Amino acid sequence: MKFGIVTFPGSNCDYDAYQAVVDQLGERAVYLWHKDHDLQESDVIILPGGFSYGDYLRAGAIARFSPIMQDVLAFAKRGGPVLAICNGFQIACEAGLLPGALLRNAGLKYIGEWVNLRVETTDTMFTNRYELGAILRIPIAHGEGRYTADEKTLDTLDGDGRVVFRYAGGPGDADEWWSPNGSMRAIAGIVNETGNVLGMMPHPERAVDVLLSSDDGLALFESMLARVAV
Amino acid sequence: MSRYRVAVHISPRQGILDPQGRTVADALHSLGFASVRDVHVGRHIVVELEAGDIATAEGSMREMCERLLANPVTEDFEIASVEAT
Numbered sequence: 001m002k003f004g005i006v007t008f009p010g011s012n013c014d015y016d017a018y019q020a021v022v023d024q025l026g027e028r029a030v031y032l033w034h035k036d037h038d039l040q041e042s043d044v045i046i047l048p049g050g051f052s053y054g055d056y057l058r059a060g061a062i063a064r065f066s067p068i069m070q071d072v073l074a075f076a077k078r079g080g081p082v083l084a085i086c087n088g089f090q091i092a093c094e095a096g097l098l099p100g101a102l103l104r105n106a107g108l109k110y111i112g113e114w115v116n117l118r119v120e121t122t123d124t125m126f127t128n129r130y131e132l133g134a135i136l137r138i139p140i141a142h143g144e145g146r147y148t149a150d151e152k153t154l155d156t157l158d159g160d161g162r163v164v165f166r167y168a169g170g171p172g173d174a175d176e177w178w179s180p181n182g183s184m185r186a187i188a189g190i191v192n193e194t195g196n197v198l199g200m201m202p203h204p205e206r207a208v209d210v211l212l213s214s215d216d217g218l219a220l221f222e223s224m225l226a227r228v229a230v
Numbered sequence: 231m232s233r234y235r236v237a238v239h240i241s242p243r244q245g246i247l248d249p250q251g252r253t254v255a256d257a258l259h260s261l262g263f264a265s266v267r268d269v270h271v272g273r274h275i276v277v278e279l280e281a282g283d284i285a286t287a288e289g290s291m292r293e294m295c296e297r298l299l300a301n302p303v304t305e306d307f308e309i310a311s312v313e314a315t
Contacts, residue, residue, distance in 0.1 A: 058301055
């Protein structure tokens with residue numbers, strides 16, 4: 001399977017994603033330049049983390065107008081799988097691929113730490129290799145990750161099983177909603193209505209090797225391998 | 231065509247948690263401004279543009295706010311001034 005990783009000016013997790021796909025997953029990956037209009041026949045698009053366009057105006061607000069994003073939007077509309085991580089999630093919200101917005105962390109500080117995530121659904125192309133309710137150790141690294149949407153949108157996301165990951169305490173208190181950044185309903189990751197776009201603030205691509213503390217993120221990539229037709 | 235300078239205020243929508251505003255309010259209280267009830271921190275953007283008349287200038291600015299300058303999910307905007315320059 002071929003993963004296309006978009007590099008915007010200011011992206012800084014594109015190589016992490018490349019390394020996760022090529023070295024850990026053993027699949028192919030190519031970088032897609034923001035000024036191009038060529039997805040290079042990728043099967044999956046990754047919008048990586050970073051600070052695209054310096055986070056000017058609002059995180060993700062400018063990146064959505066990049067030439068390549070017009071092709072990514074068309075790809076997503078055709079049902080193509082898009083994994084939007086951190087800044088990628090912010091870009092996906094700004095571009096209207098996902099509902100809601102990611103605002104400044106409630107504590108006003110950038111947070112870089114390991115968190116626990118609870119798998120809220122395994123019925124997606126991104127999480128079919130996880131156990132429902134599993135607690136994953138995956139790092140976050142963001143200043144604007146407070147998921148915000150109106151009540152109606154939140155109810156729809158919950159009702160349709162589109163909340164994929166929530167921040168959780170430990171395995172013992174996994175039912176407590178807990179969020180490091182003030183996210184509404186402790187939301188850490190959601191999918192779009194058709195289930196082919198996942199946006200998440202935590203970094204699964206940084207948790208693919210026990211040498212780096214955790215390989216809990218690897219099954220997310222393996223889930224796509226299992227489900228995406230090549 | 232004339233040249234206009236259009237200014238817009240963009241602020242967090244009422245009811246959405248504004249931790250920056252709250253922090254500034256706390257600081258003002260510390261300074262002794264006990265009368266402060268709430269603070270909202272937003273952005274002020276000034277655009278210089280060419281337009282046929284003042285209404286067109288304001289209309290373009292409104293569209294720019296709706297499509298890029300303000301986030302329709304979390305922010306409100308208000309045209310603060312339109313001046314011919």
